Amino acid sequence: MSNTSAGQGELLGDAVSPRGKLRPRSSAASKRWQTVVVTGLVFCALVSVFTTIGIILMLVVESWGFFSDDKIEIWKFLTGTKWTVGQTQGELSYGIWPLLSGTLRITGIAMMLALPMGLVSAIYLSEYASKRTRSLLKPTLEILAGIPTVVLGFFAVKFITPYMLEPLGDFKTFNATSAGIAVGILCIPLVASLAEDALRAVPNRLREGAYGLGANRLEVTLKVVVPAALSGIISAFLLALARAIGETMVVALAAGSTPTLTLDPRMPSQTMTGFIVETFKSESVVPGTLSYFSIYAVAAVLFLSTFGITLVGQIIRMKYREVYD
């Protein structure tokens, strides 16, 4: 890597000087330069491709170690309602549903908060806010986006649970709601900023046309601008969803480490990511054992869920895309 970048810098130097003098460089040198640049670009693009392939390979190989074990039946993994890997030294139950439902519960709560809040903020920023207000609000949102997730997790345990939730009812110290709210807070800036981009990309002549037909601002926003930006808004939603499913630190700190299959939002709720962290950092994980391989099996399910969402996002974007120019 470092060799490549050093070589590029050197070449960049002599590529700039001829342009500075406005003299066309010889075509052979230019061609060589082109090749180098293109190679560099392809290399950079390939790094991410190979990383993805490597991760998929690792997940497949290591989770094979789980599913190929004699004690494991795959349908029990996919339909079981009890998960005790890392919880007991006795017989293991390895149904994914407690963990999967934990992820879904927390993601659901997070989305209930982040999607409306994010969209409303986006609409306000794009359609209503004055230039001055926007110049204040946008950086604030960005600061929120920059808060480390570990801080948010701490905030959930030390503030959201004791001061916001416990007065409302019998919440456990570590519970799904508190973690869900924190993950939601995390996703608001993401939704707001992406949705705002989509809204602002709607050409002004559409708005002007609607005003010309006698619509007021609210009607213009809800009936013209939002539908026009729908594909962008939906992809913002899906990105937030994938973000929430993959979020780890907040849930590891705030959601507890008990895998539960319940709809009660006051109960602890270990997620797939939470399980992976808890098991990985515990000293009980010896490579080659079932609990070790189970990490990868859970990771594979996690990967498939986010991958599925990204895929759906692509399809929706293509289907609802409106092009104006």
Place this chain on the structure above:
Amino acid sequence: MIRTILNLVIFTSLFALAAGCGSPKTSENSSTKTTPGLDYGDNSSLSGNITIEGSSTVEPISNRAKEKFNGSFPNVNISVSGQGTGNGFKALGAKECDVSDASRPIKQKELEVCKSTGINFYEIPVAYDGLTIVVNKENDFVDELTVEQLKQIFREDTAAKTWKDVNDAWPDKQISIYAPGIASGTHDYFVEVIGKKDGKGLRADEQTMLSEDDKALVTGVKGDKFAIGFFGFSYYDANKDELKAVSIVNPISTKSVAPSMASIESGEYAPFSRPLFIYVNAESYQRAEVKEFVDYYLQNIVEIVKDASYVPLPADIYESAKARIMKDLPGSHYLDAEGNKREGSVTEVYTEANLPK
């Protein structure tokens, strides 16, 4: 997690130190890396292998000793393994280890194996292990628990749902349990007391949260009025303003005893306090590296034990242990001539008179 990071830091610094000591002996090296009072040349010239087997509960103590010792004696290779006390004694009897870690005194049968293979050993108590059961500070109904009640709460076969299930006078509220994870020796110890004999383990259901991170357990019990949890005494001691320790009814004296350094030391806090031991093969002790290691272990024992979050024994116990080795007095204090087990606190049992003649 904090502990993991700490371990990492310790490991890295030790590694750096060991690497520094192992590198060629330049003048600047020898001036910076020597431990005060110890000659650098002598330390690095001591080499050899030491094998430590046995209890996973004692393992952290032996590991601290190893880390510290390797800081000064980088060329002695020490392997510490925690396959259990029974396996440790097996290895001791089979001459497969130099030091055997034990979370209980040796049993008559194990002693006979050692006798048959001609193994002599020094019995050295190293620390107390005290386990503390805690509830929320606001919990005003539980002050003491019997072992029976603990079984009802924690065991997988009984797994009481509410406090009322344990005692009719207690509220009809769900019990939430916060317990160390299965990799932890504390978990094993607790299971040993409440259910190992019947082949029962700790419950693993929706009311139970297991974590390897003691801090998470403290936070859990602190924030949940109907919670109960347990961990090592030293961890409770560090957080005692935020938690309420439950007194445990001693099954023999039937007196309710609160956990404290004193009650753990006296053995009154039963069945959740016990001494931990190392058994040193007397023949191995003749080897320079084993002698150096065991002497170092005993010399720094208080620090090592505290580092590993256990309760140190009274100083005179350590002094007598040193004396046993110095005077070459092997054997177990816990078994009389007929092979019966002596009961009582370490201070009562660990006397020279109790050694085999």
